[in-house]
Amino acid sequence: MTDVPALDGVQPHRESPIPGPKPLPLIGNLADLFTTSAETSLEFTEAYHREYGPVFALALPGGKRMIFASSHAVVSEMCSSPVWAKSVHAALEEVRAFAGDGLFTAYNEEPNWAVAHRLLMPAFGAMAMKDYFPAMLDIAEQMLTRWERFGPAAPIDIPDDMTRLTLDTIALCAFDLRLNSFYSEDLHPFVGAMVRSLVEAGARSERLALVQPLLFKTNRQYREDIATMRSVTQEIVATRIAQPEHARPSDLLERMLTAVDPATGQRLPDENIQYQLATFLIAGHETTSGLLSFATHELLAHPEVLERARRTVDQALGGRTPAFEDLARLGYIGQILRETLRLHPTAPAFALAPSEDTTLGGYTVHQGESVLVMLPTLHGDPAVWQRPDAFDPDRFAPERMGEIPEYAWMPFGHGARACIGRPFALQEATLVLALMLQRFDFRLADPSYRLTVQETLTIKPKNLTVLAAPRRNPPVVPAAAPAPQPSVPMAATADTARHGTPLLVLYGSNGGSSERLARTIAADGALQGWTTTVAALDEYVGRLPTAGPVAVITSSYNGTPPDNAQAFVSWLTTAAPDLSGVDYFVLGCGSLDWAATYQRVPAVIDKAMAAAGARRIRDRGEADARTDFFGDWERWYEPLWPLLADEYHVEHTIPTGPRFRIVEDLGGQDDRPGETLVLENRELVHGPSHRSKRHLVLRLPDGVRYRTGDYLSVLPHNNPGLVARMIERLGTQPDRVCTIESSAPTGLIPLGRALRVEDLLTRYVDLAAPATSGAIKRLAASTPCPPERVELERLAGDEHAGQNSARSLTLLDLLEAFPSCRIDLALVLELLPSPRPRQYSISSAAEERNGRVELTVSVLESPARSGEGTFRGVASGYLQRVRPGDRISATVTSPPDTFRPPSDTRTPAVMIAAGTGIAPFRGFIRARMHAAASGREVGPTVLFFGCQHPDWDDLYADEFAEHTKAGRLVVHRAYSQLPDGEIRYVQHRLWQRREDVRALIDEGAHVYVCGDATGMGPDVEDALRRIGAPTSPVHDGAAWLEALHAAGRYATDVY
Structure with missing residues (x-):
């Protein structure tokens, strides 16, 4: 970690105690919480910030302490260092009683966090936001209609209505569930149970352990509230599972229930799904309702901002219902929301902890100690923000965004553990605030109201009520022209200039x-x-x-x-x-x-x-x-x-018409099989391990050579079952021979060659690819059945494009679901993409010079995301099926030059892999063992390998044991299903052996990493940074690793 200067008068000195109020024996500073005049814990910590500076500590019962960071300088010190990562602080530990290892409360090392994060991130990408817009608008209209019907004299409890709004919105968008909160006098039972549980979780984190069991009534209520929340999530799941599969919406819940993690092949466990539901129902509405409530207060407190916001809305919308494309014209509303979050971060703190003993602002912080980042003081740091107490949305104007330093505004958290729902929350809040301003004039129900804050683990205004009078003469502007859409591919004609560039x-x-x-x-x-x-x-x-x-x-x-x-x-x-x-x-x-x-x-x-x-x-x-x-x-x-x-210098044309022409060929097939011969294909995994892993031995064509570390790029064939289904749907015969003619580019489809239909559909198109919007529109145009045409057009529409992407509906799925579509082989070839070659690391050594390559392949097989049948990885499934004597199409390709074994065999090599990431390192090891057998000097060869269990998937264990016995190889393993204490994954074993690794690197070792890019890869890199930090002149592990990379001594192959 980089050394830092003195902060706010604090002189860096590792041994000086962190300032803070004097603690009492046994109870620490607990008494201060009950004797302070502050009404909330935020006021309490802000007072200590003013008294003790940007780093201070409170003593907790039991001898522990809670450290607080409250200025931009110290927060930047943490967030810019890989030593620091999210910590589940004391209050969140209590929340785990009902949120478990959900995204917000999971420990960093819990595997379900990484799986859920990978699976659910796409549901909150920029393209997905458009899909949520209609449901967001639906719920917002319910709230506004209610306000209109109650009339201008009826006081509106803003926090209450915003809670109803945001809870109903997340339930409808994510779970296709209508809670109908605006049609009931009382809030949904989940809300009361949630609020009480959050308050109690915070209180439990501050109580003496010996006191908690004595609070019988409080404990009983806590258990009942947790049971209420659990019953709600269980009912949501049960209702969905009871639906016919074809009728289920493709939403966040369906993704939780059916999606398969591409990195691990796992689905979310049932218990974790319950925790994720609770997490989204809480985090998906509580902070957004607070944001909208605080924004309403700030607008009423700043009439000039309110007037400018209303002009923005009137110019963008006039009197019409907004469309998704209108959100882009509401930039000033977004500025208001961001400034509101600066002054009132509705999730006002998050915790970080170091992975090793370190310093913060010159004070010692021990490994694993939580440091609470206080967002209100961070967001109000006068070193960053001019007039920090003023409400000024222009701070977030596009031309001024670059002035805001990194880590100065973090209402959604930090790094990989930041809130994935940020775009959802801001889109919802922008839409709702714009509709409020478009439709109503507001004033406080109590003109003497002064803002007070209601605090659980989140904050919102307390007792904020307004009067809302419908605007009498809102401006009317012409309806917006439809927004331009990405062009839909059209078929080429013979007139299209086929320049072929x-x-x-x-x-x-x-x-x-x-x-x-x-x-x-x-x-x-x-x-x-x-x-x-x-x-x-x-x-x-x-x-x-x-x-x-x-x-x-x-x-x-x-x-x-x-x-x-x-x-x-x-x-x-x-x-x-x-x-x-x-x-x-x-x-x-x-x-x-x-x-x-x-x-x-x-x-x-x-x-x-x-x-x-x-x-x-x-x-x-x-x-x-x-x-x-x-x-x-x-x-x-x-x-x-x-x-x-x-x-x-080519012609720009707009193509129309059919692309392919099928010509019947009565002669024989012009068959040209691949030239790489399969010699062996065997299973490597035994026991209950869930994913097949295959070892293949192949003979390359004459004259083809490879280098150790190269890839074999394989062009896969479609699953025979898919091919048979498509042939049946087309009403043709597999042995029918035809020739393809086209004046347009065709990808891999060969022209002018006689081919059987079965071979054409097996080799030259990708039957497993999701159907594009353009393809679905072509299907809609092909059907004479009005109801099916309407449904296909609906599926092809932009509001459903994300749904099809999430469900991975293929062209074949749609053809079977809509039997009236009149489609022939020519149109199928036009609408399907070409198969994509897949690269596999060669797991043998070129030095053995036997004309063979060996592959180590993990086979992807999981329930189809469409909800129908099983999805099989196109390439891995193909390689699983091939048998000795088969020929495949494959070419040798090269990795970066740095991802090869050291050219000088005396150089130490440290290799880190998990699963089939071991493939290139088996080649590296065999090359070095071959050199040793030839009498050459070989430096230390060390392999760190992670798998599930020694009896299941400890790949090539016997082969490596021979090298180990000969003293030429050292293997350090980590078994996720048979952990050695806290060592479950390869990064844990790497950290345990850090002194050995550091010594080898000091001796000039090359370090290699191969495996999953979303889980194992980043975790291993983090461990390496921590290993290197003490040796760096400025204790900066990231810079040390980058220098190693620049020197050609650190290389990764992550996927």
Whole structure:
């Protein structure tokens, strides 16, 4: 960690005690809580901040202490260091009684947090927000209609109504559940139980342990409230499960029940689903209701802001019902909400704890000690904010966002544990506040009201009531023109100029938005005469083409690359590639809510490619989810094709008509099987391990060579069951032979070759790909049945695009569900994408020179997200099915040069892997063992490996045991299902052996990591940073690891 200067008069000295009030024996500062004149704990801690400075501590009963951080300087010190991570502080420990290992209360190391985070993040991406808009509008209309019917003289309890509104909204959007709170006098029982439980959880964290069992009535009420909340979540799940599968909505609940984590192959356990439901029902409404309540108060307290906000709404909406696209024109409303959260952070604190003993503001903080970040004092730090007590929404004007330092505004938390519902909350609040201003004039019911705060673990105004009179003459403006939509691919005709210029479209995407935009570009380009390819950025590490443009569509994730762009960015920024001859352009997706890291990764890629010699053919574009994501996209996209046509001297056309023509061929099939021969395919896993892992031995074609560390890129075949279903739906025969003709680009589909229908559908299209909106519209146009056409058009509409993406409905699913669609083989070929090659690390050593490659493959098999049948990974399922004697299509591709064993075998090698991430390291180990057997000197070879159980999936254990017995290899294992104390995962074993690892690195070792990019990869990197921090001159583990990377001694292959 970087040394820091003195803060607010505190002189750094590791041994000086953290300031704070003098504690009493046994009870610490507990008495201070009951003798203070402060009405809330926030007032209490703010008073101590003024008295003791930016770092102070309170002694707790039992000898522990709670440390508080309350200035930007000390908070930045924590948040910028990898040593600090979220801590479940004392009050949240109590909340675990009813929220368990849900997203908000889980410990960092609990596996369900990582699984849930990966599964649920896409539900809160920029593209998903559009899907929620109709339900948000529905509930808001209920509240406003109620206000109109009660009349202008009826006092409105703002916090109460905002609680009804936000609870009903999250229930409808996430769980398809109507609570109908505005049709009942009393709040839903869940709310009362939740409020009492949150208050009691906070109180329990402050009580003496010996007192708690004596509070019989309090304990009984607490148990009853927890039981009430649990019964509500159980009923929600039971109601959903009782629905027929075809009738279930594709919402957040359905995702919890059916989705499979791509990293682990696991689904959420039933108990964790209950905890996640409770978490979303609490966090999904409590803080947003407080935000809207505080915003209402601030508008009434600042008439000039209220008037400007009303003008903004009138100009954007007039008197009409808002559409999703209108949100982009309500920027000033967003500024009001962000300034409200600065003054009144509704979740007013979060805790961090260090993973090792460290210092904060010059004071010693021990490993695992919680430090509570106090947001009200952070957000009011005069070192950052001018006139910090003033309500000034212009602080968050777009042109001033860059002035706000990183870590100065954090109402949604920090880092990977920040609130994933942020875009949902801000969209809901923007819509509701705009509707309130559009429809009503407000005034306080009690003109003498002074703001007081009601506090549980969150805050909201207390006793805030208003009068709402319908506006008599709201301005009327013409209805907004429909917002432009991303172009729908159209079929090409013979008149379309088939110039065939290559266009590579690469994406980096966690939430799915960037990928969807990339696929839109690729689809439209292919139908305008370009030869297009779309892929994740990581698939093109070290192999960017010089023929045609390269489009990069990517986002950032907390300022770091998306999971499928990490290797690309690492290669681009550390490997010093020569990109002379590469043409490119970049579109960055993100949100200005995170101004400090907004567009960081797109900007890094853009600058690095230019610095490496590539030619930028268009300035970097930006799509901002905070303001107008879709509008930004359309404005960027509209001139793209004319620009590219001019740049590459091709004709810009708008294609129409059918793309393919099927010609019957009475001759034999022109069959050209792959040239890589399968020699062996065996199972590696035994016992109850849930996922199959296969070991394959293949013979490469004559003349093909590889280097240790290379990939084998395999072009998969579709599952025979899917092929048979499609053939049956088309009413054709598998042995029918035909030839494909087309004047448009066809991807992998071969033209002019006689092929059996079964082989055509097996090899040249991807039957498992989700159907695009454009494809669904083509299906709708093909059916003569009005009801089915209406339903297909509904599914193709933008408001349902996210639902289909979440359920992964394929073209085949839709053809079977809508039997009236009149579709033939030619249209199927047009609407389906080509199969995508998959890369697998070669797990053998080129030094053995036997003409063979070996693969270690994890097979993905899980319940289909559509709710029908089983989903099988296209490529891994294909490799599971192949048998000795089969031939497959495969090519050798290369990783970054840094991901190879040290060229000098005397150099120590430290390899860290989990699961089939062991594949390249088996090759590394075999290469080094071959060198040793040849008499060459080989340095220490150390493998850290994580799996489930020694009897189930300890891959290649016998083979490694021989090397270990010979003294040539050291293996350190971690078993998740047979933990060694606290050591469950490979990063835990790595940290346990940190002294050994540090010593090897000091001796010049190369360090390699291979495995999951979303869980294991970041956790291992964090452990390495902590290992390196003490050796860094400034105790900065991140800088130490970056230096190791720059020296070519640290390489990762994460996926």
